[in-house]
Amino acid sequence: MRVENGHGKNKPNIRKFAENDMADGFNSDDLDCESGGQKKTVKVGTRGSKLALAQTELVIKALNERFSQVDFQMVTMSTRGDRDTSRALLEFGGKAVFVEEFEEAILKGDIDIAVHSAKDMPMEIMEGLTISGTLPRACPQDVFIYKSGRSFDRNDSFVVGTSSLRRQYQIRDMYPNAECKNLRGNVGTRIQKLEDGEYDAIILAAAGLERLGVIEDKGNDSTECFEVHKDELTFRYISTESMLPAACQGIIAIETRTYGEAYDMVRTINDTEAYTQLTCEREVLSRLNAGCHEPIGVYSELHGDHMKISLMKADAASSDKEKDEEIQIHRKTVEGNNAEWEQLVEALIK
Ligand SMILES: NCc1[nH]cc(CCC(=O)O)c1CC(=O)O
Numbered sequence: 520m521r522v523e524n525g526h527g528k529n530k531p532n533i534r535k536f537a538e539n540d541m542a543d544g545f546n547s548d549d550l551d552c553e554s555g556g557q558k559k560t561v562k563v564g565t566r567g568s569k570l571a572l573a574q575t576e577l578v579i580k581a582l583n584e585r586f587s588q589v590d591f592q593m594v595t596m597s598t599r600g601d602r603d604t605s606r607a608l609l610e611f612g613g614k615a616v617f618v619e620e621f622e623e624a625i626l627k628g629d630i631d632i633a634v635h636s637a638k639d640m641p642m643e644i645m646e647g648l649t650i651s652g653t654l655p656r657a658c659p660q661d662v663f664i665y666k667s668g669r670s671f672d673r674n675d676s677f678v679v680g681t682s683s684l685r686r687q688y689q690i691r692d693m694y695p696n697a698e699c700k701n702l703r704g705n706v707g708t709r710i711q712k713l714e715d716g717e718y719d720a721i722i723l724a725a726a727g728l729e730r731l732g733v734i735e736d737k738g739n740d741s742t743e744c745f746e747v748h749k750d751e752l753t754f755r756y757i758s759t760e761s762m763l764p765a766a767c768q769g770i771i772a773i774e775t776r777t778y779g780e781a782y783d784m785v786r787t788i789n790d791t792e793a794y795t796q797l798t799c800e801r802e803v804l805s806r807l808n809a810g811c812h813e814p815i816g817v818y819s820e821l822h823g824d825h826m827k828i829s830l831m832k833a834d835a836a837s838s839d840k841e842k843d844e845e846i847q848i849h850r851k852t853v854e855g856n857n858a859e860w861e862q863l864v865e866a867l868i869k
Pocket residue numbers: 636637638639722723724725726727767768769770771
């Protein structure tokens with residue numbers, strides 16, 4: 520039985536990794552990979568949606584480049600959240616319904632690694648587990664999608680499909696007469712519903728669209744508004760200023776035990792910039808005590824040592840849920856040196 524080495528805190532610590540980064544010292548030759556001619560197997564758990572599979576393939580590709588002699592096996596699992604899509608379950612269980620079963624599987628030894636969209640992860644991670652790495656972040660922006668040719672003036676009335684309160688409040692800030700209707704299902708289904716005319720426009724994360732190949736990866740890190748046209752559809756990337764993304768949008772989080780071979784392997788592919796953003800944005804959520812259904816946007820931008828963190832919080836002026844409430848949107852931005860990110864977070868939330 521191995522004793523935990525103190526990496527097992529739920530909250531990853533940027534400085535600790537910076538001081539003790541395994542990426543340089545760790546050598547794949549140290550692994551006992553080919554004992555008896557048998558390739559070592561590492562099991563990578565994933566949800567079964569197309570997006571989840573595409574993201575897990577990216578993780579396996581990155582691992583394979585480092586550890587060509589290891590057989591990384593994809594293990595597709597359905598979670599309580601996938602099996603029962605009733606609102607009640609999601610509200611009761613929150614984000615955990617998509618993650619818990621992977622965590623139990625790692626602890627039981629059924630899988631070694633779990634791949635998640637970081638924005639769908641709950642604040643609490645089971646004891647003994649950690650986010651050991653991230654891939655480079657995809658575009659953090661949200662995309663407003665509609666049939667090409669249609670135009671939207673500020674005061675137009677139209678129907679937007681999105682179930683996210685964060686997106687609803689911000690789009691209604693841009694278009695006060697827009698009506699938001701719930702939109703569920705995976706990315707392909709949601710676009711189909713737009714094409715079928717159920718909505719005038721829908722909002723999806725650029726990261727998912729790009730990773731699924733629905734639109735090409737634009738390959739730059741602008742956060743400004745611009746448009747892409749494809750197959751009769753217009754994909755308008757909304758500026759992060761108008762539509763602040765969900766915390767960790769576009770980041771793939773890789774979870775393992777807090778020590779051991781899988782942990783060491785994942786550390787070697789970790790993207791330090793995305794990891795810093797993940798740590799910082801999760802810290803903001805944690806400090807705000809935010810559940811997953813609260814309308815909160817968080818985005819931390821890194822330019823060298825310079826960090827800029829933005830927060831969007833919305834609250835209803837009226838407590839009467841039946842009434843068409845007046846929504847108050849609060850935005851705040853702080854900037855400074857990234858080494859002082861904890862103080863920046865402190866200043867942001869107060
Ligand atoms: N909530 C579902 C979800 N979780 C992660 C992504 C996209 C990928 C990402 O943001 O990392 C999506 C789809 C969407 O919001 O459009």
